[in-house]
Amino acid sequence: MTRAMQSYLSRRAAVLGLASFGIGSAAALCSRSAYADFDLELAPSLRSHSRVSGIKFGCAGAAPSVQPDRILLEKFATEANIFVPETALKWDATEPRPGEFNFGEADSIAAFAARNDMLVHGHTLVWYAAIPPWVSQITTSQEAKAALERHIATQVPRYRSKIWAWDVVNEAIEPEDRLENGYRNSVWLRALGVDYIDLAFRLTRAADPVVPLCLSEYGIEYATAASQRRREALLGLLQTLRDRNTPVDCLALQSHLEAHQILDHRELTSFLRSAVKLGYRLMITEMDVNDVKIRGSEPERDLAVARHAAEYLDIVFSVARPMSIATWGLSDRYTWLRQYYKRSDGTPLRPLPLDTDLNRKPMWASLAKFMAA
Ligand code: XIL
Secondary structure, three states: OOHHHHHHHHHHHHHHHOOOOHHHHHHHHHHHHOOOHHHHHHHOOHHHHHHHHHOOOEEOOOOOOOOOOOOHHHHHHHOOOEEEEEEOOOOOHHHHEEEOOHHHHHHHHHHHHOOOOOEEEEEEEEEOOOHHHHHHOOOOHHHHHHHHHHHHHHHHHHHOOOOOEEEEEEEEEOOOHHOOHHOOOHHHHHHHHHHHHHHHHHHHHHHOOOOOOOEEEEOOOOOOOOHHHHHHHHHHHHHHHHOOOOOOOEEEOOOOOEEEOEEOOHHHHHHHHHHHHHOOEEEEEEEEEOOOOOOOOOHHHHHHHHHHHHHHHHHHHHHOOOEEEEEEEEEEEOOOOHHOOOOOOOOOOOOOOEOOOEEHHHHHHHHHHHHHO
C-alpha cells in the first residue's frame, strides 16, 4: 500500500472512529450511519490498488456495441483493469456455424479495453453450455477433435497480448451427473472422454505460448455435502492434470456466493492449500453474492453481502493472494442472477459492488480492502 493510500484509509478510519480499515472494521463501517455514499465515493478506485498490490480487478459485462450504457462503461473503466466478456467469447457467439466466425462483440470489448488501458479475460473456450446446435450434435471423437482444433486455433491467436488469461475449460465437474471421478456429462466428455481437457489446454498453449491458462469451477465454498463432493472431484481433476503434465497455470474460482450459506473455513482452506501445493495460482473470476434469502432492509442486506464477501476473501487470501478479483457484473443494474432468483418480497437482488444507480455499496468496501492488501 502506498503512503498516500495508507494515510487516506487511516484518515477515513479516524473519521469513523475505527482503528483500521480491516474486515471487522469494514463490517463496523457498514453498520454505521457514517458509512455513507459520500465516504465511499471519495475512495480510490479498485483498479488503482493494482499498481501496489499487483492484484487486478475485473468485471464481467456485455459488449459496448450491444449494451451502450455510457455511464456504466465509464464506471467499468474507472474501477476495473480487466474486462470480462460475459457472453461475447462463448462458442455460440464466436462460431455459430462450423468454421463461420463472428468476433463483432468480442472485438467491441477488446477495442473498449484498449482505449481504457484494460486487458480482457478470455471467457471461455470449452464449456458444456453456450454451444450452438451443431456443437451439441457432435458425437464422434474425430468431429470433436477437429472442432476444438479449429475453434481454439482461430480464436486464441486473434487476441494474443490483449487477453491476459484464458478460462480454457469451464465447469468440467458435476458429481450429480454420477459419472466416474465426478466429471460432468458434456458433449466433450461423451465424444472424447476426459482427454478433452488435456487436449483443450495443449491446443491453447500451442496457440499462445505465454498466456496463463485456467481451469474454471464453481460451487466449492460451503459446508454442504454438495460442496464437499465438488471439492473432492475438483482436487482429483487438478491432480490428474498435474500427473499428465497438462499446461494448466491457474485455478479460476468463480465464487458465485450465497450470503445465507455457511462458508466452510476448514475444508475450503484445505482444498485451496492443496491446489496451491500442486502449483496452481488462484484467480477469483466471477464473484457475486446472492442475497435472495437475506431478510431485512436494503442496508441490512448490503451489510450481509459485504460481510460474506469479506469472509470469503479472507479465506482465499489466507492461503494465497489471487492474481485477480473479478465480479460477475459491476452494478446491480445488470446481474445474471435476476433471471434465476426472485426474492419473496419481490425486490430486486443486490449482489454486486455498485447499486442500480452506480453508487458504491458496502461490498465495494470489502473488495477495496482486499485489493489493497
Ligand atoms: C452466464 C451469463 O451471465 C448469462 O448472461 C448467460 O445467459 C449464461 O451464462 N458461470 C459461468 C458464466 O462460467 O459463463 C455464466 O454466465 C455464469 C455462471
